[in-house]
Amino acid sequence: MDGLDRRNMLMAGGALDAIGASGAASPAGARALWTWSPKSSVAGAGGGRDPEWVWDGEADRLIASVIDRGDVSRVNELLRTWTRNGQPLPSGLPADVRDFMERARQLPSWADRNLLEAAADFNKSRSFYLNLLNGVGGGMLSTAIPREARSVYHSKGGADMEDRVARTSLLGFAIGDLNAYRPDGDVIVQAVKTRMVHAAVRHLLPRSPAWSQTSGGRKIPISQADIMVTWHSLATYAMQKLTEWKVPVSPADASAYLHVWQVTAHMLGVHDEYVPATWDAADAQSEQVLDPVLASTREGLELTAILLRQLAEQTSPGGIDRPLVNALARFLVGARVADMDGIPEEPFWEKVITAVWPKLIASREKLIPLPLVPPLAWTIDEAARQYILFYQAKRQGAHIEIPETQRPG
Ligand code: HEM
Numbered sequence: 001m002d003g004l005d006r007r008n009m010l011m012a013g014g015a016l017d018a019i020g021a022s023g024a025a026s027p028a029g030a031r032a033l034w035t036w037s038p039k040s041s042v043a044g045a046g047g048g049r050d051p052e053w054v055w056d057g058e059a060d061r062l063i064a065s066v067i068d069r070g071d072v073s074r075v076n077e078l079l080r081t082w083t084r085n086g087q088p089l090p091s092g093l094p095a096d097v098r099d100f101m102e103r104a105r106q107l108p109s110w111a112d113r114n115l116l117e118a119a120a121d122f123n124k125s126r127s128f129y130l131n132l133l134n135g136v137g138g139g140m141l142s143t144a145i146p147r148e149a150r151s152v153y154h155s156k157g158g159a160d161m162e163d164r165v166a167r168t169s170l171l172g173f174a175i176g177d178l179n180a181y182r183p184d185g186d187v188i189v190q191a192v193k194t195r196m197v198h199a200a201v202r203h204l205l206p207r208s209p210a211w212s213q214t215s216g217g218r219k220i221p222i223s224q225a226d227i228m229v230t231w232h233s234l235a236t237y238a239m240q241k242l243t244e245w246k247v248p249v250s251p252a253d254a255s256a257y258l259h260v261w262q263v264t265a266h267m268l269g270v271h272d273e274y275v276p277a278t279w280d281a282a283d284a285q286s287e288q289v290l291d292p293v294l295a296s297t298r299e300g301l302e303l304t305a306i307l308l309r310q311l312a313e314q315t316s317p318g319g320i321d322r323p324l325v326n327a328l329a330r331f332l333v334g335a336r337v338a339d340m341d342g343i344p345e346e347p348f349w350e351k352v353i354t355a356v357w358p359k360l361i362a363s364r365e366k367l368i369p370l371p372l373v374p375p376l377a378w379t380i381d382e383a384a385r386q387y388i389l390f391y392q393a394k395r396q397g398a399h400i401e402i403p404e405t406q407r408p409g
Pocket of ligand 1: 147148149151152155156157158164167168169170171172194197198201221222223226227228230231268400401403
């Protein structure tokens with residue numbers, strides 16, 4: 001970490017201590033009581049059990065066994081060759097892994113091919129906003145989710161964030177692809193692999209003293225509630241921002257976009273009774289599970305600093321544009337979360353972005369002619385494009401693999 005990042009972290013930590021929101025000592029599970037009804041879910045019914053205490057039994061038992069019997073590298077080697085939704089599973093997989101994956105790759109009975117196709121078109125036509133929101137915005141939000149920040153930090157991938165960003169963006173971009181759920185797309189592949197990675201993390205992290213010391217007494221990470229928290233930081237947050245930015249989204253597009261995320265939650269092993277059936281239900285669940293848990297942590301501050309530095313290096317090798325990088329990140333997540341993340345304030349650029357963003361959107365949506373767009377808007381547009389390219393480039397050559405250890409050291 002360079003001196004500047006360290007200073008930013010210290011400054012942010014100080015500010016947060018002052019308002020009592022600081023991190024290292026904050027409880028890892030400041031959650032509201034679970035009252036969200038399964039009637040609001042895609043299942044329409046369910047036991048209503050608090051997802052805080054539900055994990056992914058089948059996957060968890062299987063992957064624990066794969067790790068304990070020393071099969072991880074053999075399975076990973078074969079998984080590398082499985083890259084397309086419609087591709088048969090590689091031969092040579094252990095029988096129990098193959099059986100699980102055959103089941104896990106099936107779409108739920110309620111998946112609607114037409115809606116998935118409509119979602120793909122929507123993702124394509126709105127890729128600028130969605131990539132920015134899910135890539136940069138979602139990334140900066142995730143570091144303000146204490147359990148996620150701590151799990152990522154203390155897992156194997158936390159030691160090399162460059163590589164970790166690359167692997168995580170695989171799923172995000174797969175969802176946005178035109179062929180996402182078609183046989184030649186790869187969301188199913190990346191989601192099934194991610195489900196297995198999460199199961200591995202549930203087996204490995206409890207053995208990490210560093211994680212256990214910060215887990216607030218939690219014995220197993222990545223509950224179903226945690227997955228939905230992250231889901232909201234991606235899907236619900238993006239839809240809320242599009243609405244706030246007044247990006248025109250038809251009701252049909254909104255339903256299709258919700259559907260692709262509903263199916264993806266299912267593919268990640270979330271039980272249908274926790275997957276919101278409507279955007280209203282999603283907003284209500286998000287208010288209950290995401291909003292109250294956002295907080296600053298030592299791990300989140302460090303991860304944010306790394307992400308910001310990577311972005312600044314990408315947008316400008318000399319680092320001159322770091323203030324713009326900071327300002328755009330602050331704009332995307334808002335001042336409250338930005339402060340939790342220790343993203344430095346940039347009064348000049350923040351003011352500029354707030355002023356020109358509506359014009360930029362209006363121009364992208366062809367609602368106003370180009371001459372009405374102030375020139376500075378294009379600097380911002382270009383920085384946003386560079387952000388997206390940064391994430392896209394990271395996707396090349398990356399593979400999601402089952403970890404067999406936690407973060408070294
Ligand atoms: C791994 C996506 C929820 C913690 C991954 C990977 C992806 C992903 C694509 C594979 C990339 C990699 O291996 O680094 C998602 C999505 C989620 C979600 C789409 C919800 C919608 C969560 C939550 C937590 C979490 C809630 C923790 C509370 C982790 C960790 C790894 C991982 C620790 C492995 C890091 C490593 O060892 O490299 N996730 N995730 N994820 N995820 Fe998630």
